[in-house]
Amino acid sequence: MITDHLKELENQKKLEKSIVLWGIGRQTNEIIAWFKQNGYGERILFIADNFKSTFHHQYEGIPVVDPEEIEKLERDSFVVILSINYAEDVWRQLGAYGVTEVYNLRNLQEKTELYRCDIPYSFIDRSRGNRYLCYILAGYEPALWEDTIGRIEAFQDGAVDYCLVSSGKYEETLEEVAEKNGWSYLYTEKNQVCFVQNLVIELHPVAEYIMKMDEDIFIGKHFFRQMIENYHKIEREGEYRIGFMVPVVPLNCCSYASYIRLIGKTEEYEKRFGRAYKSRFSAVFNVVETAEFLWDTMDTFDSMAERFQQHEGYEILGCYYNIGCIMFSRRRWLMMGKWPEAPGESGMGRNEAFIC
Secondary structure, three states, X not given: OHHHHHHHHHHOOOOOOEXXXXXXXXXXXXXXXXXXXOOXXXXXXXXXXXXXXXXXXXXXXEEEEXXXXXXXXXXXXXXXXXXXXXXXXXXXXXXXXXXXXEEEOOOOOOOOOOOOOOOOEEXXXXXXXXXXEEEEEOOOOHHHHHHHHHHHHHHOOOOEEEEEEEOOOOOHHHHHHHHHHOOEEEEEOOOOHHHHHHHHHHOOOOOOEEEEEEOOOOOOXXXXXXXXXXXXXXXXXXXXXXXXXXXXXXXXXXXXXHHHHHOOOHHHHHHHHOOOOOOXXXXXXXXXXXXXXXXXXXXXXXXXXXXXXXXXXXXXXOOOOOOOEEEEEHHHHHHOOXXXXXXXXXXXOHHHHHHO
């Protein structure tokens, strides 16, 4: 089948451009051999593989590279050849890179394109071209802004570009806050949180690392510096590639368990409420008393934030996580095919489920 499909592509003159092979699999050597035997060997630029590029510098004499190298190629100058089942994730990633000419040798009729909403927007751009971007989804909880966005104002970091983002509405107060602080402001005419999050990242093309925050997140002093430093420390020393990184959030259904352990309250919590499981759903969201217990364990918020900054280390998240405050890389965003836009919906919930 693979050979037949290669001949079909040859007959259709689809192999006259440069060629990128995707992935190293059981039939990769057969594919390479066919290309070489039929005079296309010199057209193979490289093999792109998200993970095996860590272990292989070359395969069958062909360079093996990270898929980021695809972004450096001139569009329409190459084709990508796959030979995998269930290729949807690869199609999404290639679509995020802007690559459209892709052929799966297992199914030449297969075609998956990223859906992109077409929503009018306005963008007040005050970006300084920083390596780090923080965007804050806001617009629906104005009673919180003095405390939550006020803390971002107070503790902002010069290494970070900030952008207030309103999905589906304009807020004059937010525009004023942005102007006062030299931040950008982005708003759309229709509520679609996946679209607006893709858009804000695209509008900051230099940002390599992104922090996404909701408008109900309280932060403490040095928050941004701590997030950046710890992200890079895990990159250097960690045993896993980072999907996304999160701070400890006391009321989160997963990290509340880390919180009570770090403050020595696990035993007291479990006597009252049962096991402190890390879970997609937990008693934190079902019983008012658990939330009250967690707040009552605190001294002032700032003293607790300072206390937590003394903790070293990190934990691997093994379950669904509420993404009210996360940090991830542009590379990861592209690898996952950007946030998943879909017609006729707001994207609420879909973004969280997708990245988890």
